[in-house]
Amino acid sequence: xxxxxxxxxxxxxxxxxxxxxxxxxxxxxxxxxxxxxxxxxxxxxxxxxxxxxxxxxxxxxxxxxxxxxxxxxxxxxxxxxxxxxxxxxxxxxxxxxxxxxxxxxxxxxxxxxxxxxxxxxxxxxxxxxxxxxxxxxxxxxxxxxxxxxxxxxxxxxxxxxxxxxxxxxxxxxxxxxxxxxxxxxxxxxxxxxxxxxxxxxxxxxxxxxxxxxxxxxxxxxxxxxxxxxxxxxxxxxxxxxxxxxxxxxxx
Amino acid sequence: xxxxxxxxxxxxxxxxxxxxxxxxxxxxxxxxxxxxxxxxxxxxxxxxxxxxxxxxxxxxxxxxxxxxxxxxxxxxxxxxxxxxxxxxxxxxxxxxxxxxxxxxxxxxxxxxxxxxxxxxxxxxxxxxxxxxxxxxxxxxxxxxxxxxxxxxxxxxxxxxxxxxxxxxxxxxxxxxxxxxxxxxxxxxxxxxxxxxxxxxxxxxxxxxxxxxxxxxxxxxxxxxxxxxxxxxxxxxxxxxxxxxxxxxxxxxxxxxxxxxxx
Numbered sequence: 324x325x326x327x328x329x330x331x332x333x334x335x336x337x338x339x340x341x342x343x344x345x346x347x348x349x350x351x352x353x354x355x356x357x358x359x360x361x362x363x364x365x366x367x368x369x370x371x372x373x374x375x376x377x378x379x380x381x382x383x384x385x386x387x388x389x390x391x392x393x394x395x396x397x398x399x400x401x402x403x404x405x406x407x408x409x410x411x412x413x414x415x416x417x418x419x420x421x422x423x424x425x426x427x428x429x430x431x432x433x434x435x436x437x438x439x440x441x442x443x444x445x446x447x448x449x450x451x452x453x454x455x456x457x458x459x460x461x462x463x464x465x466x467x468x469x470x471x472x473x474x475x476x477x478x479x480x481x482x483x484x485x486x487x488x489x490x491x492x493x494x495x496x497x498x499x500x501x502x503x504x505x506x507x508x509x510x511x512x513x514x515x516x517x518x519x520x521x522x523x524x525x526x527x528x529x530x531x532x533x534x535x536x537x538x539x540x541x542x543x544x545x546x547x548x549x550x551x552x553x554x555x556x557x558x559x560x561x562x563x564x565x566x567x568x569x570x571x572x573x574x
Numbered sequence: 575x576x577x578x579x580x581x582x583x584x585x586x587x588x589x590x591x592x593x594x595x596x597x598x599x600x601x602x603x604x605x606x607x608x609x610x611x612x613x614x615x616x617x618x619x620x621x622x623x624x625x626x627x628x629x630x631x632x633x634x635x636x637x638x639x640x641x642x643x644x645x646x647x648x649x650x651x652x653x654x655x656x657x658x659x660x661x662x663x664x665x666x667x668x669x670x671x672x673x674x675x676x677x678x679x680x681x682x683x684x685x686x687x688x689x690x691x692x693x694x695x696x697x698x699x700x701x702x703x704x705x706x707x708x709x710x711x712x713x714x715x716x717x718x719x720x721x722x723x724x725x726x727x728x729x730x731x732x733x734x735x736x737x738x739x740x741x742x743x744x745x746x747x748x749x750x751x752x753x754x755x756x757x758x759x760x761x762x763x764x765x766x767x768x769x770x771x772x773x774x775x776x777x778x779x780x781x782x783x784x785x786x787x788x789x790x791x792x793x794x795x796x797x798x799x800x801x802x803x804x805x806x807x808x809x810x811x812x813x814x815x816x817x818x819x820x821x822x823x824x825x826x827x828x829x830x831x832x833x834x835x836x
Contacts, residue, residue: 384738407738407741407742408741410738410739410740410741411740412741413739414739415736415739417732417736419732421733421736422736423733423736423737423751423755424755425754425755425832434750434751435737435741435742439746480736483740
């Protein structure tokens with residue numbers, strides 16, 4: 324097992340000619356993308372365009388069929404790389420939150436710190452409480468996930484990912500399962516994160532967030548990146564026909 | 575008549591019929607006869623205290639050790655069934671099919687008499703607790719394996735993904751995230767297995783028993799042979815209920831506690 328050699332000059336995430344098939348169905352048809360350190364890249368596109376699959380390939384929740392993924396210069400598609408080590412440095416937030424329902428909120432935040440990062444209990448609790456405070460859930464440490472609202476669950480899930488001190492965060496449609504009035508709280512937390520300089524890759528339908536917070540916007544359709552660039556440019560003056568068609572439906 | 579009134583009337587009639595049936599039973603049954611056949615107090619008194627300190631204790635001992643063994647075996651088999659490694663899956667499937675399909679009695683006889691024949695000079699240690707626990711464990715494990723597998727598969731896939739995305743290895747994610755949730759889901763069917771095993775523990779008699787190793791059913795049969803009264807079986811049946819009813823209550827409590835945390 325090779326030790327992880329982080330290259331500080333390398334982009335946070337680099338995807339090269341990535342292809343992914345499920346059976347006969349090719350979901351990603353050769354993707355090249357890059358996320359620089361401290362950048363927020365938003366990925367938009369119609370459902371089935373492969374944007375979630377792209378995100379899930381970045382921490383190998385999906386195994387790419389071919390192509391390469393580099394995280395901080397480490398080729399994580401190389402079979403010699405310890406994927407668990409790499410994953411513990413990439414925070415991931417899911418559409419369905421995926422909090423552990425049998426554990427209290429606090430335990431949700433400490434379990435991986437203790438079992439993966441080998442932090443002692445007190446330190447883990449301290450980190451967890453700091454992150455709960457950050458997302459506005461300091462008073463929910465003892466609650467179980469079932470007793471939280473959707474927005475609180477998602478903020479707890481973000482705090483859980485942050486408690487591992489990740490170098491970057493992946494968001495897979497973090498507000499799509501929320502009631503409209505709860506979306507704002509979650510987006511506010513994400514915006515704070517972006518302002519602190521967190522590297523983020525966000526699959527989203529929130530065009531307002533993409534425009535305001537994103538440094539770069541990627542439009543995907545049918546397994547390919549159709550258009551990318553400055554969010555205001557892409558959203559305000561889309562060049563490609565498919566981008567125009569998509570935006571006319573959602574804006 | 576409005577539907578609601580009709581429903582109320584119908585319910586009233588049903589209660590009245592039930593009360594009448596109960597009355598008729600109370601009046602027609604020869605209570606003295608029943609009492610003499612099934613509730614001879616002096617026979618019940620004579621069973622005391624052996625029925626508790628020996629028979630009930632042994633039943634609990636056989637069941638508890640068989641269940642623990644079966645639970646561990648069932649968990650291993652369930653994980654083997656879900657393994658990406660083909661031979662593990664095939665071995666587990668073969669094992670489960672065999673021990674689920676063969677009568678428990680045959681397994682007891684095989685362990686009690688077959689093993690000494692197949693491996694001369696070798697004995698399963700802690701006779702009869704060893705062979706009894708092993709037989710109950712093999713049979714119970716085969717049943718529980720399928721229950722546990724279903725429980726693991728009932729835990730949403732996102733749980734494993736969330737655990738892996740935090741850097742947990744698949745084994746650790748399985749152990750600390752998926753399996754604990756699976757056991758909450760399968761608590762009721764698992765209780766069923768435990769109750770079935772409690773009663774299957776009566777098959778220990780085929781291994782032979784002494785005054786100190788007999789369990790409830792064997793004890794009941796001894797008393798039945800001596801006293802020629804079914805009171806003996808009533809006595810041991812009450813003891814079985816003393817195990818199973820508190821168990822049901824305990825599990826119901828655990829379920830409602832788990833439900834609150836959900």
